[in-house]
Amino acid sequence: MYRYLTEFNTNNLPFEKIDTIIVGAGLSGLTVAKYLVKLGIKPLIITKKEIGISNSFLAQGGIATAIGKDDSPELHFLDTVKAGKGICIENNVISMVETGLEEVINLINEGLEFDKDCKGNLKLTKEGAHSRSRILHIKDKTGYYMTKFLFNQIKNKIYLITGYFIDEILTDENRFIGVVICNKSLRKVIYAKSLVLASGGYSPIYLRNTSAYKIGGDIIGNAFRAGIYLKDMEFIQFHPTALYIENQPAYLLTEALRGEGAVLVDEKGKRFIDELKPRDEVAKAIYKKYLNGEKVYLDLSPIVKKGISIKERYPTVYKLLKTYGLENQINKVPVSPAAHFSMGGIEATSYGRTSVDGIFAVGEV
Incomplete structure (x- = not known):
């Protein structure tokens, strides 16, 4: 060499x-x-x-951090090592969940403003493999x-x-x-x-x-x-839900959508997987559908039924959907996995x- x-x-x-x-x-x-x-x-x-x-x-x-009243670094640790399927270096995970929480609190004290509800409480959403809503x-x-x-x-x-x-x-x-x-x-x-x-x-x-x-x-x-x-x-994480438009880039559709109720459906409109399982499991389930010649869609309508505006809560997603003429087709947004994290x-x-x-x-x- x-x-x-x-x-x-x-x-x-x-x-x-x-x-x-x-x-x-x-x-x-x-x-x-x-x-x-x-x-x-x-x-x-x-x-x-x-x-x-x-x-x-x-x-x-x-960003995931155990800042909620019903949460703790210990729970965050357990969720992480479970999703890691025994491969995580546990001492590093402990350091991440503990110092990560400290860093986020420091950023908030320095003036970084995360989304809050009308009472001034931090809004926390849920994502795959997390047992608590801990996504700021x-x-x-x-x-x-x-x-x-x-x-x-x-x-x-x-x-x-x-x-x-x-x-x-x-x-x-x-x-x-x-x-x-x-x-x-x-x-x-x-x-x-x-x-x-x-x-x-x-x-x-x-x-x-x-x-x-x-x-x-x-x-x-x-x-x-x-x-x-x-x-x-050899370990590369595939994000389950990247927009799938033929010959176009794999634009990410945030997992927070599934955390707030969006579901994955097949061509018949039926769910086939728990959307909040670890990413590798969800990505494999979608990939299996494609291997069988089927397409998979992300249905955002459950979010709207909760009274949440896609345009206001998810402006990046809305802009992307509008670019491809999908803003009025939110119950059938085509997705497939894409390489996401090394x-x-x-x-x-x-x-x-x-x-x-x-x-x-x-x-x-």
């Missing part, structure tokens, strides 16, 4: 030096940047496109608003480079020393003390995927060539440390 994909001499390339590099500007990367800023470090964020082109930005349904949301653009909120907190305290790819990760005796970045016209070296990989997963290796434009999983190749260990690459990827400790000194991995990567 060649260490680098292309030949180059770092001595002949323009260079600069920085303390810490973060690759990716989704929620994970921005959160790391936020805490580095608190420590007095001004990190450099590198992203292929402008801020807003990330999987976080596209996240619709909301901001309409159906939760990721959009959270990303903007975090970026606005730190935008004047970071360095930002957009429009560049990571060409190669540079190491010396298993220690990170820098990256080679490039765009269509320029290649240069940035030397740094540490590198945080937060660039999204590799689900776009599948034709039907819900990832943001420019997310391609290429950083996995960079990491592998740099000697970083990978793990469980469950495997770079192997890291619960603190994000990888097998190469000075390189960390956070989030979906």
Whole structure:
């Protein structure tokens, strides 16, 4: 195996030096940047496109956290490991449900406003494999608003480079020393003390995927060539309900729709699965229908019967339906599974440390 994909001499390339590099500007990367800023470090964020082109930005349904009165981190933990079918690293799950709750409370105290009812209580919805309603949301653009909120907190305290790819990760005796970045016209070296990989997963290796434009999983190749260990690459989560229009992208239809009553039906209008089972089970049930030559639809009419307006509660979904002339056909929205989330990827400790000194991995990567 060649260490680098292309030949180059770092001595002949323009260079600069920085303390810490973060690759990716989704929620994970921005959160790391936020805490580095608190420590007095001004990190450099590198992203292929402008801020807003990330999987976080596209996240619709909301964020799961055990904040309800009938909920607890212990219940959230049990739901998670059950859905994980014995594969989860339990100590990491404990850390996620406990610190995740703390982080959400911190964001609320800092001014992030999730949807509330007329009495000022947080609105919580239910999604697959959760035993409680624990999904906080901001309409159906939760990721959009959270990303903007975090970026606005730190935008004047970071360095930002957009429009560049990571060409190669540079190491010396298993220690990170820098990256080679490039765009269509320029290649240069940035030397740094540490590198945080937060660039999204590799689900776009599948034709039907819900990832943001420019997310391609290429950083996995960079990491592998740099000697970083990978793990469980075969595990990719398929979201059960992506809009199915022939020869069109697989636009996500948030699971929150099913949490608020939408049902999956076959061509005869009959339900065939508990819509709130874990995603892998629901996706397999839908896929089996397609293997038998049948189509599957998402029926949104139960939501409307509850007095909930699709246009107001789910403006992103409504806009999508209108684009394809389906806004008046809410009882028969065609769906099929699409690759959604990379469950495997770079192997890291619960603190994000990888097998190469000075390189960390956070989030979906």
